[in-house]
Amino acid sequence: MSKEKIQICPEFYDIMPPEYRDLVEQATYGKEGRGWKDIGQSKELIEDHSLCAGCPESMAFRYILASLPNPEDTVMVGSTGCTSLVFPHVAVHNIHSLFGNQNAVASGLKRALSVRFPGRIKDVVVLAGDGATVDIGLDMTLQAWFRQEKFTTICFDNELYANTGGQESGLMRKGFVAKMAPVGKKFEKVRLPEIARESGCAYVVNCTVSKPNLVEKVIRNAVLIAREIGPTYLQLYTPCILEIGKNSMEGLQEMRDSEKPGERFRYYEYVTDSAKQFLAELEAKEKQTAAAAIEG
Amino acid sequence: MTDYRVVPGPEAYFTPSAARMGVVLPEPGEAHIEGVIVPEEKAMEYAARKLLDAKNPTLHPGPLVLWNWNEKAAKKAKAIKVLAECIPARIIPMPDYRPKYPKINPDVEINPNHPNLTIWHNKEDVCLFVGVHCHQANLSLKIIRGGTDCFTIAMCAQAGHEDAMLSFRDATAEKILRLAEWVSKLKGVPFVRPVDEKARGDGGDRYSDNVFVKLADGG
Ligand SMILES: Cc1ncc(C[n+]2csc(CCOP(=O)(O)OP(=O)(O)O)c2C)c(N)n1
């Protein structure tokens, strides 16, 4: 998809539902420096969401879509779970893969896109729940990292299988009792960020989605590093308010509480030396451009 | 040959696909009416008559013609508009195949996952689909046949649709304009070919398929 092609035939302009006209006129495709601040001003790349009211996944989705550096040339790969309810409303190319297969599908896709469109930037971003990423899909997740596939994996970590009513997941914390896991988790939360680091990811971040500017920064870094260097992994806490017994308005506070020092979703990152150098060069370039803009 | 006829429903909750009932697709130059293969020209006349006799004839253009993604799409869009004005018919787009539960607005759009809602809501008795990807058209046509009494026409750019009550194949802008020409003929009014905006006054060549005639040529 290229933004030049996102045009309605003039004969049908007046009969197209308004959201499509909005998308053509006001979406942020191709806009330099797009980011979360566009939300609410420009057309977002998400129309409505079909998650529970107040589900933090809906915030996370909006921030991610607003922060993709290249949405018109990005393909997202999703998997079964609550996230898959949102993908039908997203105005970015996306593929729904069989539960757990997302990183295998993304590997083939990324390779095919580089053969089909040589010299053109095509980003692939996987977005799946923790059940898909760390349990049923762990093989595919790890193998993609071992093979150094150049795409970003985002895990919406809500610490259980939400879409099927609350079963235990590898990322669930020890001792937690869920609706469909009444005995309580007997093992520690799997340390996937560390596993990602050891498996060859160039950039790994663990955080919540309480701060949009932070989400914007890590998404952008992850996508740009995956393009140039190697696989990247983001583990974002998107609590399932339904399962932990919170109200619609309480998701944000839950995330704030869980990101305090010492808590499981405090911000931490693992960045390889080459990724650090890449980010430093990127920052220097951006400063140069900003300075030139002020002078000019 | 099968005795099964693809006629307006409501057929049943689990409508069988017409292909399973033995209906086959037309060869190039042919079309089918209710599952019976006929020369394309005969289907043109039949479709034109159906559209003219209808109380609420409606055209449903899909993404392949709604979006201006290549020259063929642009030309088909023009031709569809001409057809709609000739009949005259309402145009309700099928911009999206995504299941937009729960908020499809049947006043402004139709969706392959629940096309019956739009057809019921607008009391469509004859409708024509054009520019819809085949697999989505098949889904839509079967649901319509299952749950409504609307007569469906498919202006298909590929091999046609068994599940429509009348299906053309290999649709081009020229073919859509020929249907508009048939409509005008049956109405007894002269048919005015549209002018290609791009070619107007620029001395450029006609498009090779000669669909739109330049002003300079008196078209
Ligand atoms: C191959 C396969 N196995 C099992 C399922 C059933 N299933 C659907 S959603 C789901 C849980 C998803 O959990 P998670 O990935 O954590 O996402 P969440 O719903 O929590 O966002 C499961 C097991 C399936 N759809 N496909």
Ligand code: SF4
């Ligand atoms: S079940 Fe939980 S994760 Fe899924 S949409 Fe509802 S609140 Fe969000």
